Amino acid sequence: MTRPYAEVIGDPIAQSKSPLIHNFWLGKLGIDAEYRSRRVSALAAADYFTQVRADADWLGCNVTMPLKGLVGGEIDRIDRSAAKISAINTVVREGDVLAGYNSDGAGFLEPFEGRFDDDRRRTACLMGTGGAARSIAIALLEAEFNLTVLGRSQQRAADFALSIGAPLEIRPGAIGDPLIDPALLVNTTSLGMAGQPDLPVSLDSLGPDAIVYDIVYSPLETPLLAAARQRGLATIDGLQMLVGQAAVAFEKFFGVQAPRQHDAELRERLVA
Template sequence: MTDRIPLAGVLGAPVSHSRSPALHAHWLRSLGLRGHYVPIHVENEDLARVLGVLPGLGFAGVNVTVPLKERALELAEHVTDRAALIGAANTLTFRADGTVHADNTDGHGFIQALRQGAPDWSPGAGPAAVLGAGGAARAVVAALLEAGVPEVRVANRSRGRADALRADFGPRVSVVDWGRAGSIFDDAALAVNTTSLGMTGQPPLRVPLDGIGPGAAAMDLVYAPLRTPFLQEAAAGGAVTVDGLGMLVHQGAPGFERWFGKRPMVDEAARRAALGFG
């Protein structure tokens, strides 16, 4: 019988910008739990060695962020179906026998944030339009298809990645060339930006957004700034907008529950904590 204080953390390179430590610290305090959640800078080539050490130091599990998500999936002995389908893991749990269980909660976080921020959105309302075809986009597409969206349109600066996504997810996914990306929003019930374009320090998103109509929902996975130009323009056209902070908070909740044993509250206090106001 040991009396170790449970530990968890987030691995990435870089990781100093992560909002997750502040979020998890808030949850630990609000639930009166012992434990710590720490950021750990890990390069891709060092991930295997680090994962071999952490369980012995008392870590129950970790989140992984860029650029470690694909490598984390490769190293895990146990992989959920959704992580395998997405091709990346963001939530690792260390089992008692020393093996690693890998999951991807990004899609869960996306859907929960969308339903919370745009409660009138329905999967059957019409097509979804997704900008980007990277790991975040794969999680979003998987979640939308599972929810029952009839068609998911994808446009990506590199057509090959979008075509690969369609090959993996099937005929309900259609691909549009980046030069015609603005057309994917026509009659779409949902518009999603999964790219970093429009994020603080990144180039602007230069895609016509006038096709996002009144009553549609629009979500940007970026949360710095909270009100991206994508969301501002969508709102000006009458769309209901959802920022990316909710996805961050919702995707972190399943891991917290696994590692610390209690389900955290996903509420305004959690959002404020993630922003550094908790």
């Protein structure tokens, strides 16, 4: 007997925490479904979507590297936000249609509820100009933040501004250039991730009410977050974005809201 399922696809895929998150929620809700992981290379993406279209139990998939920018040609409809970002991380079966979404922006913004009600504090400095930075920049602009972006070169900064399609203050140069006292500092680079160099940035110019957000979640406490906490600054780690974007996808796959009242228990499992 088969049962409905969703899954995460990418290459590599063994490191994904998505199965733990989604299956935890399914268990709490008593839903007879499952969430899997499947290794799918860039060359195999077309065959994958041909196969799952014919699988009545398949509800959809999350898409990770290197497939985020490659699956658009395999599906029938792309949500406006995903089209603007040019990256899809969630594909959902909607009747006979495969629809593509991007939940990065919603997951990123989730921890901010009530923190930036004062418009004067809606200033953010974003470090990085990659795919994650693009989705986060768009989310911040749509949330009416004044945004400064630090990149590594003039060309990357120019390409990034063009891809966003909105006016930004771009400051090309070293990622670790002095900052300008933003209310929110965000690292979207891989610097500080396990096996990568630390992020070379000074926090000296940040005010006491600033928030430091690092989307890296391995390790959970990056050198950037450790430095921020030593200064007594509020911090947000990458697990909060990961769980937030998973909750958006969960509702699309299974038709119910994720049971977020169990977030503390889920977090314990994720960091175990």
